[in-house]
Amino acid sequence: MIALIFSVRKVMKSGSLTEMPKMLFFILSIYLSEVGADDLYHLSFDEKIEFVSVQVCFDGEPPRYLYRNSQSNRFTEWVRAGDRNIGHRGERHLSLKGLEAGSCVSWRVNLARAASHGDYRLALQLEDAVLMPADLWFWRDDERRPLRVKVDLPEGVSLSVPWKEQIAASGQQFYVPEQTPASWSSKVAVGSFTIDQIPVGGTRLRLAIIGVPGQDKRRDLAAWIRESAASVASVYGRYPQLQPQVLIASVGKQTSPVPWAHIIRGGGAAVEFFIDHHRSLSEFRADWTATHEMSHMLLPYVSRRDRWLSEGLASYYQNVLRARDGRLTEEQAWRRLNDGFERGRKATRGGSLASATRSGRGATMRIYWSGAAIMLKADAQLRALSNGRQSLDTALEGLHGCCFEEGKTWKAKELLAELDVLTGFEVFSGLYEEHVPDEEFPDVEALYARLGVVAANGSISLEPAAPWENIRQFIMNDHSVSTGGSGNR
Numbered sequence: 001m002i003a004l005i006f007s008v009r010k011v012m013k014s015g016s017l018t019e020m021p022k023m024l025f026f027i028l029s030i031y032l033s034e035v036g037a038d039d040l041y042h043l044s045f046d047e048k049i050e051f052v053s054v055q056v057c058f059d060g061e062p063p064r065y066l067y068r069n070s071q072s073n074r075f076t077e078w079v080r081a082g083d084r085n086i087g088h089r090g091e092r093h094l095s096l097k098g099l100e101a102g103s104c105v106s107w108r109v110n111l112a113r114a115a116s117h118g119d120y121r122l123a124l125q126l127e128d129a130v131l132m133p134a135d136l137w138f139w140r141d142d143e144r145r146p147l148r149v150k151v152d153l154p155e156g157v158s159l160s161v162p163w164k165e166q167i168a169a170s171g172q173q174f175y176v177p178e179q180t181p182a183s184w185s186s187k188v189a190v191g192s193f194t195i196d197q198i199p200v201g202g203t204r205l206r207l208a209i210i211g212v213p214g215q216d217k218r219r220d221l222a223a224w225i226r227e228s229a230a231s232v233a234s235v236y237g238r239y240p241q242l243q244p245q246v247l248i249a250s251v252g253k254q255t256s257p258v259p260w261a262h263i264i265r266g267g268g269a270a271v272e273f274f275i276d277h278h279r280s281l282s283e284f285r286a287d288w289t290a291t292h293e294m295s296h297m298l299l300p301y302v303s304r305r306d307r308w309l310s311e312g313l314a315s316y317y318q319n320v321l322r323a324r325d326g327r328l329t330e331e332q333a334w335r336r337l338n339d340g341f342e343r344g345r346k347a348t349r350g351g352s353l354a355s356a357t358r359s360g361r362g363a364t365m366r367i368y369w370s371g372a373a374i375m376l377k378a379d380a381q382l383r384a385l386s387n388g389r390q391s392l393d394t395a396l397e398g399l400h401g402c403c404f405e406e407g408k409t410w411k412a413k414e415l416l417a418e419l420d421v422l423t424g425f426e427v428f429s430g431l432y433e434e435h436v437p438d439e440e441f442p443d444v445e446a447l448y449a450r451l452g453v454v455a456a457n458g459s460i461s462l463e464p465a466a467p468w469e470n471i472r473q474f475i476m477n478d479h480s481v482s483t484g485g486s487g488n489r
């Protein structure tokens with residue numbers, strides 16, 4: 001069943017280490033009032049994690065519907081409003097019509113049956129945990145109502161969720177899911193693993209490693225995640241998302257260390273990695289996937305119809321950031337970018353970048369690397385026009401300050417216009433107009449000539465006397481992690 005996961009294609013690909021300090025469990029202390037104007041969920045898991053029971057009490061009028069996984073109905077034992085059974089035949093949504101203000105609804109879902117069902121998309125049973133979509137049992141409204149979640153877990157059992165942890169004035173811990181649309185997926189793991197708190201750039205990652213035997217191996221994986229996250233945080237001195245959930249699940253021997261990974265946004269930012277834990281730390285460090293996935297968090301959610309932007313940004317930074325933190329030399333980073341552009345150029349066969357992105361299939365290389373070429377052009381142009389005051393890094397820092405509204409889907413054009421306002425130049429919109437309707441791969445030759453990047457016979461050399469030599473240096477060295485600061489511009 002696991003093999004199915006890896007039919008999902010992995011598109012591209014390479015890690016300095018710092019010692020893992022003893023973790024101080026700090027919780028962002030946003031104190032909630034005792035009388036919250038929120039719908040309150042209460043989750044409880046039994047000793048053997050066979051069942052989860054959920055109760056939600058609504059603040060005021062209940063929502064019209066609760067949305068859930070299309071498979072939930074098969075594993076739901078009962079649904080009650082107060083102590084009255086209510087029907088639960090509907091597939092994706094549970095109607096709450098006619099319920100009074102302040103009502104409570106509860107249900108119980110059989111996790112053991114879902115896990116033994118043999119469909120990894122529904123529930124993946126690993127030795128120490130079950131990994132599943134949250135909407136299997138966490139049914140939520142689609143009205144962006146504020147929620148709070150209280151959880152009871154048996155001794156020795158952990159729950160990994162993307163929801164933020166908060167502490168009430170009483171000292172009780174809650175989770176607060178972000179107000180994202182019900183259709184945005186999220187993943188949860190429940191089992192006998194531990195959750196590592198990894199402090200990075202003003203927040204902490206909440207890392208759950210499941211299906212990986214041995215402390216040493218788990219320590220290595222945590223070091224890999226920490227290094228990649230620190231690199232992303234170096235872009236503007238802090239990690240772009242608070243308390244992200246990081247899930248690592250081992251799926252046995254594979255042809256690469258990280259055969260599949262993706263970012264998930266429902267209820268909060270998360271990234272999920274499927275790995276081959278038999279690989280060495282150096283193989284994980286040499287893999288680009290973690291840097292790519294975490295770089296996605298530098299942007300808010302961009303519509304899939306415009307994913308050349310989000311994939312382009314992640315593909316650009318997966319190389320630039322690894323040069324900045326010393327995992328790649330400058331030449332290696334330019335070479336990888338250039339190899340990517342070559343793959344993108346070969347995959348450009350008619351139609352505009354916009355239409356290739358919208359049609360989706362068969363144009364992955366073109367989509368990712370056209371986007372990366374546009375990001376390189378934007379970065380270099382901004383640095384040149386502003387005499388080094390602005391860059392892609394500063395544009396993203398500005399974006400973080402204004403535009404990470406929970407649950408919002410951005411169009412590329414709209415987001416790039418915002419970046420122009422933030423930087424005071426029209427670089428991003430100009431590149432959009434130039435390349436998104438274009439049937440050709442974005443040309444980089446003139447830029448290469450200014451930067452002194454010489455690509456010939458599959459190798460890269462760097463010209464020391466190029467007019468934009470300093471810009472080239474800054475791209476691959478700005479805020480470098482080893483300098484420990486962001487003031488070297």
Ligand SMILES: [Zn+2]
Nearest residue numbers: 292296311314
């Ligand atoms: Zn990506």
